[in-house]
Structure formats: structure tokens, C-alpha cells
Amino acid sequence: MASTLVLLLPMLLASLASASHNFGGSATYTYKGRNPDGTFKVDFRNRATYDGCQYSHYWYCYNGNCGSNPSNQVGVLDSSTNAPQYNREWCETETVSTRNVPTDRPFQMRADSCCWISNRNGLSNWRLLTSVDLGSRSDTGEPNHSPDVAILPFLRVPQNCPRTYKLMSFDPDGDRVRCRYGSVSDGECGTCNQPSGFILDEGSCSLHYLNSNADPSPYGFELVVEDFPQRHITLAYTDGGGDSRAPLTERRKRQHQPQPHGGAGAYTYTTYPGTTRNLHATTPPLSKLPLQFSLLVDPPAPSCQEGHYLPQFVHPTPGNGARIQAEISKEVEIRVKAQAAYATIQDIIITGPLNISKHRTSYDEFAIRWSPNLDDLGHHYPICFAVESVTGSAGSPLPGTTLSYHYHPSPSSQSGVYQSEMRCVLVDVRKEQVKSHVTCGESTMTVEVEKSSFRGLSEEHLRLSDPSNTACSLQSYSNSTHIIAVVPLNACGTQIEEDDENLIFKNEITTVDSTEYLITRKNQLEVQFYCQYPKHGNVTLGFTAHRRNVTVWEKGFGTFTYQFEFYPNAQFQTQIDPNDYPLEAAPYDNPNYWPTYPIIDNGCNVDPTVEIHSPAHQRQFQFSMEAFKFIGLHDQVYISCSVLICAAGSPSSRCSQGCLNSTSAGHQHHRRRREAATQTVRHFISQGPLRLRRAAESYKSPVINLNLNLVFIAGCLLAAVGMIGAVVIYKAKISRVKYQPLPAFEN
CATH class of the missing domain: 2.60.40.3210 (Zona pellucida, ZP-N domain)
Known part of the structure; x- marks a missing residue:
């Protein structure tokens, strides 16, 4: 018995650790057809948001026959540090699990544990429930398709700025979708406390924020999404049984909750003008999905006008609810751009299918990219996004406004973060149209x-x-x-x-x-x-005396090739034979090795003997210098350079600036500057090792390993094949040495 306890204890601790600091989660499922053995193949997509990327929800069979789970895929969708400071960050992951289910009868999967992040509406333990029914529908002849639901896992809104969030809830079967708060008695949530200051329109799946006090703790939302047919249908099961489903009935209710208007410090309370729809069900839904998330009410913004502090979407950002066509095996790109006159656009936060990515472009736009595969054909995937802006503090009020409020965040909490409206689009995956x-x-x-x-x-x-x-x-x-x-x-x-x-x-x-x-x-x-x-990466080809062409590449991408060669004279007609290089090892080939002797630094000639020659081709850079040796007992030396690529004719690029005066000397490290737009980061390449050749050595004679060292360079050429422009920094490297000119008889 004691040994059993020892084995179980670590498992229990791991479970508790992975269950803490939950921001929310969601789940959908997709029927994928019948397996050869007659079982039903179902893909589950479960999203979990924690204060770290190493956690995910653990789902188990709660009711019915849930089948087996032969495979899982897990990946990070997005993460951000713009969360309550005590939680450090939020990170959303998705787990795609394939289940082989032996029957088409209804079953339920559930995930539950402790604890929610510290929140304002008393949520502690969390619970997510998914209900699946694979019975054949009388209207489509196929099992039900669950709604495609999505929402950003962590939303934030200024205290004084009313806002409406339209939850993505597309149904492939054309069913009516209802979004409601969960029920404790049905096992759909842990606490099910509804936040105050919000109105949920069940029929449109719209969440209206009206008013609330700012607080460093967010609200937690525990919603349930269900689909119902538009008319009466029947469900047929392979065991001969059947069931029926009815449409929803609608009850409208006029809302009379107060809503603040005006800028910060100016509050005029009026009646909320909307009408919500409470939908009544007489039969169980076709499916039931959890949708849980966190929402933080920030201190008042100096202005609620979009485009001032709150980012405003502009062209080419797609509209909310837009349908985007994607083809299998081809990357789809969604361009997003926002502006804010009194704040700085900082980041975009996203949620979407596994392997989605986001990038910031040189045109102050964001690119959301995703590549569907063959298994995604015919399916629909929602992608939601919002842009965040920041100011140095809570923001400077606009002229003529007065800002006052009673929220006093702790010194460690963040302020001056403003989130745009949330937009969601739906990506439809189809066959390749044009090959x-x-x-x-x-x-x-x-x-x-x-x-x-x-x-x-x-x-x-x-x-x-x-x-x-x-x-x-x-x-x-x-x-x-x-x-x-x-x-x-x-x-x-x-x-x-x-x-x-x-x-x-x-x-x-x-x-x-x-x-x-x-x-x-x-x-x-x-x-x-x-x-x-x-753009990124230090590239070398090490452990041979002569360095062959070095190529920066990535599968499926283009390449730029850098070639670094030596020549016996300034005519640059015949390069030195690689077989004549004297050594077979390169132990000090390291871009961070120190000290170095600068030859050309920041585009400026440092060594007084350097001469720049006109190249035969625009993609070449040629220079020569007098030979020299390092002081010290070393028999090898390397020439290394750091290159970057620029767009031709770009006046703001580093290449166009030419020589920049540098304070660096032989004993100072080069400081990396932030590269301007339309140019790459620097790539490190090197050539060598080189050493002094005595008169007794013929050009083709075997190498005699003398304890001398030399930069043997009458002519040197760097060729960047495919380059549009280049800035180069050349340095000679050797360990703990000083520089001295080489006597004339050794040149």
C-alpha cells in the first residue's frame, strides 16, 4: 500500500499544477466519417488558456460510450504578456484528438479541475462539458456538425467604453445557435456566477458590456453554445432506434440597464436601447459546447473614440463575419491594420486552428497565416483577432477633457493597454482551384x-x-x-x-x-x-580549411547564397585553389570570439591600407589590403564578415547610408543596431584559416606547420549571389594577439 501511495503522489501533484490559473477554454468536434471497422471517426478540438504554454485540459468520458483516442496533436495558438501582472501572461493551446467511437448514440466528454485565475465573480473550480450526437439527421442524411465557435481567450475593455462582442458561432448545417450561461445542475460549469454589467443576447450570441468598475482581476465567463434545427427533424441510429429534435422558441425581453456615455470623467446614464432574445428549448440540443474566457475591465480611457486610444481597424482588415476562401496545401493570409492617434500599436492577439501564425510586416500591418491540409477539406475554421495599443502610462487626456477615477492599481500592474474591438472571420477550405x-x-x-x-x-x-x-x-x-x-x-x-x-x-x-x-x-x-x-541566422561551414559557398535556406523558401574567396592579386581573375589552404581545422571560427582586428567596420575603412576595387558584377564587393601578421604564438587566422541584404534604392536602408562613423576600436565589440525596414539582419560568414607561407614552400608544396600567423590577402572578394545591396563588416580574428605590419620580404 505504501508503494502505491508513492507512485500516485507525483501524478496528483502534476494534475494540480496543470489545473491552476485557468483563463478559460472551448471545444468543438467534427465528424470525419466511418472507419473500415465500422466505428465512427470524430476529431475533437479543445482549446485551453493558462498562464503558461505547458498546460492543457485533461478530457475524460463523462457519459455514454466515448470510444478510444489513438492520436493527439498539441500546439500553441497565441500568447501575450498583456495580462494581470500576477499571472505573468496568458497562453492558449489547442489539442486536436481523434476518437474512434463504436456507436452513434449520444455521449459526453468533460474536463474539470481547479482553479480559475483570481476573478471578480467568485469562480473557483472550472468545468467544461461537450455533448455529441452522431445520429443520422433526417434533413441532411448525415450526423450533426457542431457549430464552429471561437472567442479570444482574454479580452479587455476600458471602464467607460461600452462595447459589444459578437461571438463566432457559425453552424455548417444551418441550425439555429444559442449562447447561454452554463448551469451547475447540468454539470456545465464550476460556479456559473454571471458577471454584472453585461447583457448576453442568446439569439445573436452577442455579449454587451455596459458598465463596471475597473479592477485588476478579470471577470470569468462560463458560456454554453448549442445548436437546434430550424424545423422538426428526426435522428436515426445504427442500432435501430431514433429520436426527434425541435426548433427553439423565442422570447424577447426589453433591457433597461444603465449605460455610460461620453469620455472619461463624463457619465450620462441612459436606458440600454437593445432587445435581447431568450430562446426556449423543448428538446435537447443537437450538440453542446463550452465557451469560457476572461474579460478585464481597465481604468477609464481618455477617449472612447476608436482611433484615439482604442485601435481602429482600417483597410485591408476584413469585416467581422467575413468568409475567406482557402485551398488545401496553400497558405491563406489575412491582413490586419489598425491605427491609434494617441497610442502606439503594439501587438495583435489571435485565435484559430492549429499551426496558425502571426507576423508584423514592414507596412505596419499584421499578417495572420495558416495552411490547411487535405484533412481540412470541406470544413470551416473561425479566426478571431484584436489589436492592442499602449501608452507610457494610463494615457494623456485629450485637450479639454478631465480624467478622474478611483481605481488604484498596484505598482506592478499594467496600465495604458487598449484593445480594439474583436473581429472574427470564417475560413472555408475547398479544393485547389488553379494548380x-x-x-x-x-x-x-x-x-x-x-x-x-x-x-x-x-x-x-x-x-x-x-x-x-x-x-x-x-x-x-x-x-x-x-x-x-x-x-x-x-x-x-x-x-x-x-x-x-x-x-x-x-x-x-x-x-x-x-x-x-x-x-x-x-x-x-x-x-x-x-x-x-x-532573415535570421549565423551561417558557417566549419571544420575545413576552405569554406565553400554558404547558403541561408529554409524548406519551401527562397535562398540567398554568400561566397567568400581570396585572390592572389587585385585583378580578381583567378581565385586561390581551395586545396592550397594550409590547415584542416578551424577551432576559432566563432562570431563572438575576441579579440579581433577590424578591417572594415560599419562600412568604413579602418585599416589604412584597405583599397576598394570596382567589381565586375553589381552583386560583388572587392577589396585588398597589405598583408600583416598577429603578434603571438599562433599559426592560423580567419577573415570573417557580417553582411545584410537591402532592397535596391531604399533610402532608409542601412546599405544606402554607406560609411557610418564608429567609435569601435580593436578592443571594442560592435554594437548591433536595429535594422531598418526592407533589409535583413546580419549574416556571419568566414574564410580561412590562413597562415604565413615561407619562401621554402612552393605554392603546391606540402604544408609545413610553422608557428606563425598571417592575414595573407593581396585580393579578397565577397560575392552575395542574388543580393540587392550589401553592407559589410570585415574583421580578422585570432586569440589574445596584437597587430604588427609584416616586413616587406614576407609580403
Whole structure:
């Protein structure tokens, strides 16, 4: 018995730890068809939000036969540090689990534990309940499809700014959806205390915030989403049984709760003008889903006008409820932009399907990206988002306003965070409409479109964004089976932007009349394509004497190749044979190794003997210098450089600035600056090791390992194949050495 207790105790502690600090969660399910053994295949998507990314809800079979669970996928959807400070952050994860269910009779899954985050409406233990019915519907002939529900896990609103949140609740079967507060007696929630100052319209699934006092603890919401048929239907089960479902009946109720109006410090209470709909059910729902989240009431904002402190969405942000078409195996991108005159746009928070990602672009927009796979075909996925702005403090009032309130947050709590309205869109996944393939090269993008995937169009009626250059003609490379475009990265209307990870080059093929480039009367076709080139990473090819070409790459992305070579003279005609490099090891090839002797720093010549030569190609940088050696007992030395890529002609890029005066010397580290837009971060490459060659050594003779060291460089070339521009920083590296000129007889 004692040994049993020892084994169970760690499991109990882990369970309690993973259950603490819950912000909320949700669940949906998708019927995926019958397995070969006759069982029913169902995918469950369960979302959990905690104050860390390592936790998730544990679901178990609560009622009926829930079948087996052979597989799980878990991933992080989003996280943010703009939460109550004592909770550090919130992080939402999603678990996609596949269950093989032996019967189509109803069953229930549940997750429960302790505890909610500290909240204002007394929630302690949490409980989520999902009800599934796989009976065949008389109206569709298939099992029921659950509503697609979604909401951001952590919402925030200023105390004085009324707001309406439209919960995403799309039903693929066209059923009527009801959103209501949970019931303790039905096991749907832990406490089910309804927050004050809010009105829930069950029929439209709209949550209206009216008024409340600011507080550092959020409210917790424990809602239930159900679907009911629009008319009476029957359900048939494989065991011969059946059941019936009825539509909802509606009861309207006029609301008379007060609502604040005006800016901060000015409150005029009037009657809430809306009418809510309470929906009454006479039969069980077709499905029952939990939808739980947290909402923080912040101190009053200096202004409730969108676009002042509260971010206001602008073009090209899609409208709330928009339907977006996506194709399997192709990335769909949703562009979001917001503005705030008296605050700084900081971040976007999102929720959506597994593997969704967000990025901030160089155009002050956010890009939400997701790639559906074959298993997603025919399904619908809601994506919700909101943009957050910040000020240095609670914000400066607008001219002519007076700000006063009695909320005194602790010194550690955050202030001056403003969240926009929440918008949700629905992504419909369909088959590939136009078959195309994009190849990302070092200086071009090649797109191939199968003509058989669309009808009635030829290359004469298609064009790139800017076809004025003859190199941009689609007739140059197209053939009888494919429309082919080879698009330079800096021509044909190609647009360049960047996010934190990539440089992105975009273009599109659109329909035109052969003689009119502004309008078209042909069948419409629009193929948008882009190439992404990764920006981050130190790259080397180590442990050989001569460094071959180094390529920065990522699967499915384009590449830029850097080549670093030495030449015996300033004509740069014949590079030194790699076989002549004297050593076979490179123990000090490290971008952080110190000390170094700077040759070119921040684009400025540091060594007085450096000469810059005109290259034979615009993608090359050539320089030479007098040979020298390091003082000390070392027999090897390296030349290293740090390069970055810029968009040609961009006046704000680092490349356009040329030499910048630097205070760095041989004993000072180079300080990394924040790179401007349309350029990459620096990439580290190196070449070597190099050492002094004595007169007794012929150019092809075996290497004699002398205890000397030398930067042997009459000519040196850096080639960035596919580069648009470059800034280079060259340094010679060796351990604990000083610099001295090399005697003339050793040059």
C-alpha cells in the first residue's frame, strides 16, 4: 500500500499544477466519417488558456460510450504578456484528438479541475462539458456538425467604453445557435456566477458590456453554445432506434440597464436601447459546447473614440463575419491594420486552428497565416483577432477633457493597454482551384500555372502587376500546357515587405484585354504568389580549411547564397585553389570570439591600407589590403564578415547610408543596431584559416606547420549571389594577439 501511495503522489501533484490559473477554454468536434471497422471517426478540438504554454485540459468520458483516442496533436495558438501582472501572461493551446467511437448514440466528454485565475465573480473550480450526437439527421442524411465557435481567450475593455462582442458561432448545417450561461445542475460549469454589467443576447450570441468598475482581476465567463434545427427533424441510429429534435422558441425581453456615455470623467446614464432574445428549448440540443474566457475591465480611457486610444481597424482588415476562401496545401493570409492617434500599436492577439501564425510586416500591418491540409477539406475554421495599443502610462487626456477615477492599481500592474474591438472571420477550405507552383530563386521567382486548371484564357490575356518591361512578358516562357512567368525580384511590379523572420517578394497574375491594361472583359483569373527569404541566422561551414559557398535556406523558401574567396592579386581573375589552404581545422571560427582586428567596420575603412576595387558584377564587393601578421604564438587566422541584404534604392536602408562613423576600436565589440525596414539582419560568414607561407614552400608544396600567423590577402572578394545591396563588416580574428605590419620580404 505504501508503494502505491508513492507512485500516485507525483501524478496528483502534476494534475494540480496543470489545473491552476485557468483563463478559460472551448471545444468543438467534427465528424470525419466511418472507419473500415465500422466505428465512427470524430476529431475533437479543445482549446485551453493558462498562464503558461505547458498546460492543457485533461478530457475524460463523462457519459455514454466515448470510444478510444489513438492520436493527439498539441500546439500553441497565441500568447501575450498583456495580462494581470500576477499571472505573468496568458497562453492558449489547442489539442486536436481523434476518437474512434463504436456507436452513434449520444455521449459526453468533460474536463474539470481547479482553479480559475483570481476573478471578480467568485469562480473557483472550472468545468467544461461537450455533448455529441452522431445520429443520422433526417434533413441532411448525415450526423450533426457542431457549430464552429471561437472567442479570444482574454479580452479587455476600458471602464467607460461600452462595447459589444459578437461571438463566432457559425453552424455548417444551418441550425439555429444559442449562447447561454452554463448551469451547475447540468454539470456545465464550476460556479456559473454571471458577471454584472453585461447583457448576453442568446439569439445573436452577442455579449454587451455596459458598465463596471475597473479592477485588476478579470471577470470569468462560463458560456454554453448549442445548436437546434430550424424545423422538426428526426435522428436515426445504427442500432435501430431514433429520436426527434425541435426548433427553439423565442422570447424577447426589453433591457433597461444603465449605460455610460461620453469620455472619461463624463457619465450620462441612459436606458440600454437593445432587445435581447431568450430562446426556449423543448428538446435537447443537437450538440453542446463550452465557451469560457476572461474579460478585464481597465481604468477609464481618455477617449472612447476608436482611433484615439482604442485601435481602429482600417483597410485591408476584413469585416467581422467575413468568409475567406482557402485551398488545401496553400497558405491563406489575412491582413490586419489598425491605427491609434494617441497610442502606439503594439501587438495583435489571435485565435484559430492549429499551426496558425502571426507576423508584423514592414507596412505596419499584421499578417495572420495558416495552411490547411487535405484533412481540412470541406470544413470551416473561425479566426478571431484584436489589436492592442499602449501608452507610457494610463494615457494623456485629450485637450479639454478631465480624467478622474478611483481605481488604484498596484505598482506592478499594467496600465495604458487598449484593445480594439474583436473581429472574427470564417475560413472555408475547398479544393485547389488553379494548380500552380512557385520556385524561389536567388534573384527571380518562377511561377507555373497549369492551363488545364482553368478554361478560356491564354498568356495573351494575362499579365503581371507591371508588364512594361519586356522581361515581364508571360509569352516569353509559357508553353502549350503551362503559363510560366520568371519574375525578377526587383521588376515587373514585384512588391517587397518584411516581417520579423522573412523578406517577402509579392506579385500576381491577373486578367487583361490584349490592348487594354486597365480593364478586362475576359474570364477572371487572379493568381497571387510570393517568395519568402529567411532573415535570421549565423551561417558557417566549419571544420575545413576552405569554406565553400554558404547558403541561408529554409524548406519551401527562397535562398540567398554568400561566397567568400581570396585572390592572389587585385585583378580578381583567378581565385586561390581551395586545396592550397594550409590547415584542416578551424577551432576559432566563432562570431563572438575576441579579440579581433577590424578591417572594415560599419562600412568604413579602418585599416589604412584597405583599397576598394570596382567589381565586375553589381552583386560583388572587392577589396585588398597589405598583408600583416598577429603578434603571438599562433599559426592560423580567419577573415570573417557580417553582411545584410537591402532592397535596391531604399533610402532608409542601412546599405544606402554607406560609411557610418564608429567609435569601435580593436578592443571594442560592435554594437548591433536595429535594422531598418526592407533589409535583413546580419549574416556571419568566414574564410580561412590562413597562415604565413615561407619562401621554402612552393605554392603546391606540402604544408609545413610553422608557428606563425598571417592575414595573407593581396585580393579578397565577397560575392552575395542574388543580393540587392550589401553592407559589410570585415574583421580578422585570432586569440589574445596584437597587430604588427609584416616586413616587406614576407609580403
